[in-house]
Amino acid sequence: MQLLRSFVFSFLAATAVARPGSGGRPEAAIQARGAKYALKEPPLTTPWTDKVGVDPWPEYPRPQMQRSQWQNLNGVWQYQNASSLSAVQNPPFGQDLGQEVLIPSCLESGLSGIQGSYTLYSWFSTSFQVPSEWKGDNLLLNFGAVDYEATVFVNGKKAGFHRGGYFRFTLDVTQYLKEGQENELLVFVHDPTDDGDYVIPIGKQTLRPSHIFYTPCSGIWQSVFIEPVQANHITGVDLDGNMDGQVNVTVHTTNMNVTTNVQVTVHENGDVVATHSGPSNQPFQFKVDSPKLWSPSSPNLYNVTVKMGKDLVQSYTGFRTISKGTVDGVVRPLLNGEFIFMFGTLDQGFWPDGIYTPPTKEAMVYDLQVLKSLGFNMVRKHIKVENELFYQACDELGLLVIQDMPALRPSQSKTLANCATEAILPDPAQQKEFTRQLELLINQHKSFPSIATWVIYNEGWGQITTYYPEFELTELVKQLDPTRLIDSTTGWYDHGAGDFSDNHHYANPQCGTPFYSINSSPYDETRIGFQGEFGGLGNNVSIEHLWNNQAAINTINQTYEIDTTIDAWNYRSHLLLSELEDQVKRFACSGGVWTQTTDVEGEVNGLMTYDRRLKRVDEDQWKSDIQALYKAASGRRNATMSSL
Incomplete structure (x- = not known):
């Protein structure tokens, strides 16, 4: 790990245009007019909230394709709310937008300086100069992620459009540049989330937060940077x-x-x-x-x-093989030819100060380090896609990743004219767009060694049941990436697609067992028995560790189980982990996902509170219980294995 860091840092040190300590940020990019940026007090802070400042995320944002010359455009931009989608037809070129905003950030977050709501339509602007050393090169403008649709203008000309709130995109803006002058960058963002009839990949975002569904993220929430390249690069x-x-x-x-x-x-x-x-x-x-x-x-x-x-990029890889095979008559996940019991947490990736955007890389990696220190060997990234430095950290720390596709409008219904209700599901065009973005997820992340499994659907959210699209989607994912396992339907509507027979049950597990409950399916012995979610034990805390929003606080009692003390919470956790251990020994359990890494808004069932200031875990107990799971699995892996 240290080798990789040293190599990358020495490589990036060759940058000719970086301001010292800026991560390659040009001075002009953080100059803005209008009212000055100021952090807005969020309902809850973290230890990193006050460390963000106005130079957020200085790290090179694309760890698997790094160039030595680049400029970070993160910092203070201008912001203006727009009234409708038609506003894109009248761009405010050359105008003071009136407010300052921190990029990257979610407009709904305190870190943004806006902390808005229903920010469906927005304008963002900044300016940048192209270094004279780059003369003769093409210029790429890179966005890590913009939620949800971005229309980009450079110097009054439309440079491009992108749809999809979780995926990077790049525009060649060479033809729009002014040599030796300030270049105006203007971005219009439309983010409907779950407004009206929109059915788009949103994960757990909602305009109406309640318990397990959270504050949305709108705007430019991952890093923006420019780099020079040859025409064919x-x-x-x-x-x-x-x-x-x-x-x-x-x-x-x-x-x-x-x-x-x-x-x-x-x-x-x-x-x-x-x-x-x-x-x-x-x-x-x-x-x-x-x-x-x-x-x-x-x-x-x-x-x-x-x-x-002349184009030179730096990357990295790890040598490993992920597959499945039969061990002692049970279908198992295999890493480098051996059964590995994958055990990790449900990781929502939400932050009280930044919503979708972690305040700093240090903060983001802290969550992973806590999991690793307790002995978890996996993390399930739950219906969210992180910035690429998250996956690099998992590669370096040694945490397998189960990566979910963000869900389509989860668990919502509409009332028909006859007063009947029906689930909100995608129409053919929306399903086609979901498929396109699933392809983006695979293609943009399939080179990270830590990713072991792709998840297509979570608990039936956005999953059409009049026919079974998961079979076609599973084949598509296999074609795009034959090197990993596929959990086609984690929980609920399992029709037999994919590599996993995945049960969700709270609070206790039902992992590869001859018993199951409502909304789950019986264990399918032709596939890997897996506990996709369990646990979810809640423990309320004092207000200084809670998302200070009364509507969220009112939903705390919807938690699967509330334990009134930390001791009781750890006692119940021990019992559930011991029950899972017994199922590993007796049945066909090959791994599990504990809910969850941290509290989120009205949920108080994390290993840590939402502010990351309080750990609930009895660390010695948890380390012992997790090792007991691996030991139980090891006792099942000594028989003859045949590959599938």
Whole structure:
């Protein structure tokens, strides 16, 4: 891990235009007019709230495709609310938008300086200069994520449009630039969340927060940066290293119809261990001899350099193979050919000060470090997609990731003219858009070694049941990424698709067992028995650790179970973990997901409170109970295994 950090830092040190300590931020990018930015007091803070300042997220935001020259456009921008979707037809070019906003942030957050609600339509603006050293190069404008639709203008010209609140996009804005002058960047954002008839991927966001559904995030909530490139440049690098040392590579370029030679070099401890040349825009393979394998216990990573002409990008990979196989007559998940009991938490990724945007990288990684220190080897990223530094941290720490696709308008219904109610589900066009964004999820994240499983549907949310689209979607995901497992339907409407027979049950588990309850399906012995969610034990806390919103506080008693003391909470946790251990020994349980990492708004069932200031866990007890799960699984893995 230290090797990777050192390599990346030395690589980025070559940046010629960075202001010292700025992460490559040009001075002009944080200059704005209008009322000065100020943090707004959120309903709850974290230890990092006051550390954010006006230079947020200075880190290079794309760890698997890094270039040495870049400028960070994060900082204080201008903001103006817009009245409707038609506002995009009349952009406020050259105007003072009146308010300042911190980018990246959610407009609903205190960190944004706005802390708005129903921010469905918004304008954002800033300005930047292109360094003279970049003259003659094309300029890429990169957005980490904008929720939900972004229309981008540069110097009064429309430069592009993007739809999808969780995915990065890049625009070549070369033709719109003014050489040696300030360049105006204006962005119109439309984020309907669950307004009206919109059925879009939103995860747990809602305009009407209540208990397990939370404050939404609108706007530019991940980093923005620019970088110079050649006209034909690398646009993406797909990397997969398996347990046999085979490296599978596809280097995508601007001109997809032209094949160009690319060179890929793998480094370990500064030494070259393999180099290979191959064609762009086509998959090719080569071998690294006797690689050190990646696993939660040994998260070994190798630095990778990809070169095409003058374009040079830095990346990394880990060598591991994720599969399934039969061990002693039970279908199991396998890591590097051996049964691994995957155990982690449901990780919502919400923050009281930043909503979707963690206040700092340190804060984001802190959650993962807490999980790792307790002995968890996995985290389920629950119907949210994080910035890419999250997945890099999981790669470095050794935490497997079960990655959910954000759900379509979860668990909502509408009243028909005849007063009957029906679930809000996607129409054919909305289902097609869901499929397109599922493809983006896979293609943009399939090179992170830690990701072990893709989840398509959670608890039937947005899942059509008049036919079974999960079968077609499962085949699509397998085609896009044959190197991982697929949990097609975690909880509820399971019709047999995918690699997992996944049960959700609160509070106690039913993992690979001959018993099940309502909304679950009986264990299917042809697939992996898995406890996709359980636990959820609640323990109320004093107001200084609560989301200070009365509507949220009023829903606390909707928690699956309330334990009146910390001791009682740990006692009940021990019983449930012991019950899971017994199911591992007796039945076909191959892993589980405990609800959850932290409290969120009206939920008080986290290992930590929402502000991350209080841990509920008896650490010695939890460490012992988690190790007991692994020991029980180890006792089941000694028989003959056959691959599926």
